[in-house]
Amino acid sequence: MSGRRIAYLNARLIDPESGRDETGALLTEGETIADLGPGLFDDGLPDGVFPIDCGGRILAPGLIDARVFVGEPGSEHRETFASAGKAAAAGGVTTMLTMPNTDPVIDDVALVEYMARLARDSARVRVHPMAALTKGVAGREMTEFGLLAEAGAVALTDGVRAITDSRVMRRCLSYADTFDLVVCQYPEDPSLAPDGVMNEGELCMRLGLAGIPCQAETIMVERDLRLVALTGGRYHAAALSTAEAIDAVREAKAAGLRVSAGALVHSFALNETAVGSYRTFAKTAPPLRAEADRRAVVAGLADGTLDLIASGHDPQDVESKRLPFAQAATGIIGLETLLPLTLELYHNGELPLARALGCLTSRPAAVFGLPQGRLAPGAPADLAEIDLDVPHRIDEDGLRSKSKNTPFGDRPVQGRVTRTVVAGETVFRHGRD
Amino acid sequence: MPGNEHSGYPHPHLLGIEGLAPSEIEAILDLSEKYVTQNRQVDKKQSVLRGRTQINLFFESSTRTRTSFELAGKRLGADVINMSADGSAIKKGETLIDTAMTLNAMHPDVLVVRHPDSGAVELLSQKVDGAVINAGDGSHEHPTQALLDALTIRRRLGRLSGLIVAISGDILHSRVARSNILLLNIMGARVRVVAPPTLLPGDIDRMGVEVFHDPKRGLADVDIVMMLRLQTERMQGSFVPSVREYYRYFGLDRAKLAYAKPDALIMHPGPMNRGVEIDSDVADDIQRSVIREQVEMGVAVRMAMLDLLAHHRRNTLAGLVA
Secondary structure, three states: OOOOEEEEEEEEEEEOOOOEEEEEEEEEEOOEEEEEEOOOOOOOOOOOEEEEEOOOOEEEEOEEEEEEOOOOOOOOOOOOHHHHHHHHHHOOEEEEEEOOOOOOOOOOHHHHHHHHHHHHHHOOOEEEEOEOOEHHHOOOOEOOHHHHHHHOOOOEEOOOOOOOOHHHHHHHHHHHHHOOOOEEEOOOOHHHOOOOOEEOOHHHHHHOOOEEOHHHHHHHHHHHHHHHHHHOOOEEEOOOOOHHHHHHHHHHHHOOOOEEEEEEHHHHHOOHHHHOOOOHHHOOOOOOOOHHHHHHHHHHHHOOOOOEEEOOEOOOOHHHOOOOOOOOOOOOOOOOOHHHHHHHHHHOOOOOHHHHHHOOOHHHHHHHOOOOOOOOOOOEOOEEEEEEEEEEEOOHHHOOOOOOOOOOOOOEEEEEEEEEEEOOEEEEEOOOO | OOOHHHOOOOOOOEOOOOOOOHHHHHHHHHHHHHHHHHHOOOOOOOOOOOOOEEEEEEOOOOOHHHHHHHHHHHHOOOEEEEEEOOOOHHHHOOOHHHHHHHHHOOOOOEEEEEEOOOOHHHHHHOOOOOEEEEEEEOOOEOHHHHHHHHHHHHHHHOOOOOOEEEEEOOOOOOHHHHHHHHHHHHOOOEEEEEOOHHHOOOOHHHHOOEEEOOHHHHOOOOOEEEEOOOOHHHHOOOOOOOHHHHHHHHOEOHHHHOOOOOOOEEEOOOOOOEOOOEOHHHHOOOOOEOHHHHHHHHHHHHHHHHHHHHHHHHHHHHHHHO
16 A cells, blocks of 8 residues: 655654664655655655655654553543544643543543544544443453454553452453453552542651552552452553552563553652642643652653653633642643653753653554654654753743643743654644644 | 830741740830739720721630730721621632732721731732731741740840740641741740650751650750640540540640649630639639630730831831831
8 A cells, every 4th residue: 555655854763662762754655654764865856646745853753651541532622532633732742541530430432432433533633542440440240342343442441549459450350361451550549648638648648638548559450460360360550659569560571570650740740749739730630740750750750760751631611720639630631742841851860861752652563563663664753853842931821721730830941842743644743723 | 306216126927936036025015014004003005006996716716815906996996897717708619819809998996816827918918008917827937926935024024035934735736836936936035845756847847946755854944834635636536636635645744733833824826725724723723824814915915016017017107208
């Protein structure tokens, strides 16, 4: 099959999977990457190839955001696939993995198909829905893993809820392995933090708020790892925020368990002091932790214990944030801030560039078995052109998400996406869209 | 210099004890003394708040604090209006901020606010033009309670600095405990907390207190024993196993009180659960218990706060006009 041929010239090609980092050109043909490398068009462009000059900027695989909440269906006033797709494209995100915590919950084959169709019709980027692990995300009865996967579910998760019943979790891990599916857990034991709204500690005590202790995460991760050892299943801890849970995953990986883990941007870009005096835009899941935990997240990303970085994009309308802290909605948006905030790790000297980008591309692709996330002949032509150094401030009013609940407004950052390509088509250009 | 007694409190609101300077607390207590005297006269009425509107906005039920603020406002000549969560728009789903905006449009000079959520009063204060007094927000602060406690202690013992104060009871959920710990530390007292670990925040030592789980040791040689009310719904096995077990090991009775200094004062913010956290015999000891005096000081302290905030507001407005 052939299609329109586009040459991306004068690009710094970075492919985290292969370690490629060199100046050259890339050719797409239709929806796939046909060829790339230095000196690709040294003999001139062949006829019928449309040239795009990257001006020396980075050309990397499009980003894969492994934890995205979209309001559709059920909460279209917060976010639709159309608005999330625009935000994603502007953020260089070419693939969104969406959470099943919608209304209705995505726990049924028809709903997965509906989601996939809705996304295809209205989102500018690829959408892979995750389906619920248990019916109604109630944590009791398993959903139809095989049929859901066939319908397009990329992984299984109860999203914002942990599977607390150990027997249910054991069965989910065992049964999911039949279909080679990843069980994706949000590891927080709710019984240790029934009313918790922020990290338990001194600040929380002074503010008179109910805390979520680190142990709520550690206990859940440690239990899960034992069940992984018992069942041999595949497990992904969706959002780690504590030093001890990261240590547990590090040991489990060393022991050869089939385990992966992610961190959300806010877990390394902020600490609990951002809550200040009851700032509800800093009310997140997992909660913002102490500085030592924030540093442990950075270390976990640096040594590979944490496989990927996701935004945890969770749009909440302003009204649900303009409330007393305990009543305010949890969650922040992140599709458009994912890249610049991840690049802080590179600019601060904490992660090499290829690893920082790998956490957003090749590694989530590996965890979830996706063909995208790399620059290689035959791979999907999903690309992000990045101006690595340009300084700017995050402009919350300019964000494309329907909801503007970000704690990062006005934060000075370096680097932005200048062009986003999905399946060979440009879906975003900085200054144009 | 006229108005000198009002110059010691430079803040537009009273949202908490945190952030207040020792001199500011002294200024509040000094002015309160004047109102203690005045409240003991036959004619208690003044006109310093004449023409001013005070709204008591209570999202959580309260009898004594609301009454105390109401009396304080009326004795200063303000027009006082009480609003409670029952029967108001709050029950109909109006948000706190909408309520704040609505009330603000009526130009109240002072809003006295109690709310079950920590931080809610501060949030409200950001949306109104008038002065805001925190009458208790969640488990965060209850500053006028700490001020009236300080006034009671200072009048009895002549000072706050150097005293040893034991606070006993449900520290975990108590805004009274937080405000008192802050104030007593600012004023140079030594604070102990005495409670079972389930009723203490894990990081309470970070507030500069000594932690005791045994009342005999915790009350040893203290100048003041401050008992906190225990919510009975927290006594059914969730935080402590039963009322009788709590009373046995933590309730203040003669035997435990014997470990304190012989003339140690007994305080309680009220309302008391007799036979739960405090024995009737101890609570009614007229030599030692200052519980009723605390109520009296409450009105005086609230009058002083209303006076100070009204004064600050007058000066700010004068500044705007000039």
